Amino acid sequence: MTQLLRPDGLVQSPAFTHVAIVPPGATTIYIGGQNAVDGTGALVGGDDVAAQTRQVMANLKIALAAAGATVQDLVMMTILFVDGVDLNAAYPVAAADLAGAAPPVVGARVAGLGVPGALLEVSAVAAVRA
Template identity: 35%
Template sequence: MQHHIRPEGSPPANGYSHAVSFAGPMLMISGQVPLDAEGRLVGYDDAAEQTRQVFRNIEVALEAVGSTMGDVVKLTVFLTNMSDLAAFREVRDEFVDTQRPPASSLVQVSGLVHPAFRVEIEAIAAIRSIP
């Protein structure tokens, strides 16, 4: 896996790589939301806690195939309020290697499947082997 954080001629990157190249099998992780293993909303009005739970859910999906956050090559982030961006970035940096961050897209949306959800994240990971 090779991270191309800022190829020459590209704009500055803030916590993401402009491109990540890899070969081999990949794992697509559906959009994860701030629900715990029992289906309870975590962090009702707290963007940081919701984001932390979403990343925990991504880690669970990765662990199911023997992978880690270090194997994530792309994140797609949906926020309902751009004022949550700083909280998202702070929590994201707890989970990703900031020296080798995944490629990333971030989109503001008018709403998610549940009105209390503030964040949803999809991920793509390069996996070592298919279990």
């Protein structure tokens, strides 16, 4: 349904696309920032960015499912990493959970996040047929 494009002239990455086109009539779903907290609000993973990434992705999937969507319906993701975090430890975990989905992505390093001890936060936009 949603078209994800990698236009010629832009870097060709298997990890993300540059453009998402959502067709008329689709329902747009906005997922607020997901940290590595469990259902009780406790931080999961401590200083282990891979463990935190697993929890963040699990939370993202729960939020998507609540709206009738999956990672295949993602049209945009924003990932905030605390400065100094090893991105190479986080990427394979996130990529495995995305199961081949490659929406446009914004990544940024930040000084800190709202949840003390959180190393990353993901927000997303998805679209499903209405």
